[in-house]
Amino acid sequence: MRKNRRHSLKSRLTLLFSSGMLVLVLFLSIFIFFSTSNLVYQHEQKLLNQKATAIASDLETEINEEASLRVTYLTRLLTNYADVNQFIILTDQSGKQLASIQGANWNKEPQDFYERTLVARESVQLPFDSELLFVQITTTTEALEWYFSILLTIILLSSFFTLLLSGIGGYLLSKWGLKPLDQLIQQIHSIFPKQLTQRIHHHHVESEINELINAFNLLLDRMEEALVSQQQFVTDASHELRTPLAIIEGYVHLLQRWGKNKPEVREEALAALSQECKRLFKLIDDLLSLAKLQDASYLGSAKVVQPLTPLLLEVKQAWLPIFPDQIKLSFEWEESLSLLMDRERIRQLLDILLDNARKYTDEGQVRVRAYRDGRWVHIHVEDTGIGILEKEIPHLFKRFYRVDKSRTRKRGGNGIGLAIAQAIVEDHDGSITVIPSSQQGLCVQVLLKITDDEQSDS
CATH class of the missing domain: 1.10.287.130 (Signal transduction histidine kinase, dimerisation/phosphotransfer (DHp) domain)
Incomplete structure (x- = not known):
């Protein structure tokens, strides 16, 4: 099966530019042709009106008595104004035809789409009669066929060369305009996985x-x-x-x-x-x-709104027997706490924090507090342990980071626990920070956001 080849940006821009020019040229060609033809028709109509006026004036002079209204005489008068593409007729007020003359090429129906039938009508006032006669000239624009053919030819040729030049010009313009992009592509191709320190340089670009x-x-x-x-x-x-x-x-x-x-x-x-x-x-x-915890498909599938109190009670019952006698473990929480959470992950988070507090506290106490403040649930785990230097705190959540590797290894740490804790908290749209404790140890502060549904229920 052949893969569909995508057109280049240059060809697309050229096609788009040429298509736009095609529509513009087509519109202009139609506008020029019809506006020019209308001007020609108006000019022809004006000449035809002038001819009708001239014939009416001559007839008023030539027909000076009633005997002059004979058909043969009137026909001979009209013959003087005959044209191969015209039909001239003289009628009275009732529409009765008195005389007419028809040109050799006269045809009532236009032969081409650009031909029209023009009509001019003028009244004739006879000196011996109060009634009016009317002279009417009907003509087709067949004589303009050659002119319109030349006009169409000029428009078509100019449109063709305009489209041709627009296509060439569009390609050259797109090539010139995309030249910085081509240079950028060449620089990108020159970057290899072992040269990720290389950066793309640019000067005077759009x-x-x-x-x-x-x-x-x-x-x-x-x-x-x-x-x-x-x-x-x-x-x-x-x-x-x-x-x-x-x-x-x-x-x-x-x-x-x-x-x-x-x-x-x-x-x-x-x-x-x-x-x-x-x-x-x-x-x-x-x-x-x-x-x-770094797999998006694994996260968020087990989160439900549930109370936090049973989980805190479960953690308390599990960890109290584990702590040695010289370390006092205490819990404080508000009864109305609830969260949209993955219960197993939050339990893992609390286990990590308590395990770290137990490992790095030789004696004293570890205090766990959970309370609500506005839209957040706060969980604090504070110890009186050995603590660390304040400059080391920003690095605690890095994988395998340990302040004193030899001492940490003796206490059983591997430097991954806090990285896991941070991933769990971020998955719950919260934050976790470590600050020095007022009792020379550390205080881990976890903030978990309360959802709108939870807030409305409270």
Whole structure:
């Protein structure tokens, strides 16, 4: 099956310009032909009226007595004014024909579309009679056939050459006008995936081309940023996967060499292997969650309006036994809170925030508060943990970012949790921020927007 080839922009512009010129030329040709022919007809009618007036004047002079009204005499008088394309008739007031003369080429019906029948009528006042006679001249414009043929030929030839020149001129103009676009296309073709740092340069171009170049350069910036982010993600993920695998490989070699014969070494190795396998499973689960949260077809399918209180109670009951005795976990919430949410994702969000607070708090308390303020539901998770420097806060939501990698690894973090939390919040049209806590730890603030339906129900 052959693919339909799309016409180039030059050919389209040329076709559009030529089509416009065709309509314009057609309109002008019709206008010129009919306006010119009408002027000619008006001139011919004027001459015909003058001839009728002249014949009437001559008849008033020649017919001086009643005996002069004989048909032969009147016919001889009219013969003096005969024309090959005219019909002249003399009648009385009742319409009775007194005399007539017909030209050799006279035909009542016009032979061509541009021919007309013209009529001129004039009264004749006889000196010896009070009644009027009427002389009428009828003519066709057959004599103008040659003139109209020449006029049509000139119009057709001029229209043809005008269309031809407009097509050539339209192509040349479109080629000249699209020259900056052709240069832009050549520069785009010169950019390869390994040269995304290259940008398109432009000087003295039209504003539309300038906007297109700027938009393309911005696209390259985003592509380069995405590529760098992807490469960094692959590098960090590979590093995170290699670390537990290296530990597992080390213990396997230890057991193969001599550790399998010593129970205490074997137990230590098995415990370490189990711990590192859990780390691998946790890392893989986090990577899968992050990938799903970036898939538009996966998001938004399970959101329903539901109360937040049962979920907070469920989280409280699940996490209270997990927290050590030296860390106090407290919850505060308003009973009337409800959201359009994916319950499993919001539960995952709260689990991530509480898990981070527990990992980085040695003693003190972790406080969870949920309340409504206008069109927003606020969820704050505040701890008295080790905290971080304020300059590190903007980087916390980057994948695999950790302030102190050695310390974070000891506490079991992989730097993906907050990135997942941010993706969940953004999927719910909310925002998440981290600020230093008044008690030397951190406070994570989540804002989730209340829908119009929820607001009207409250």
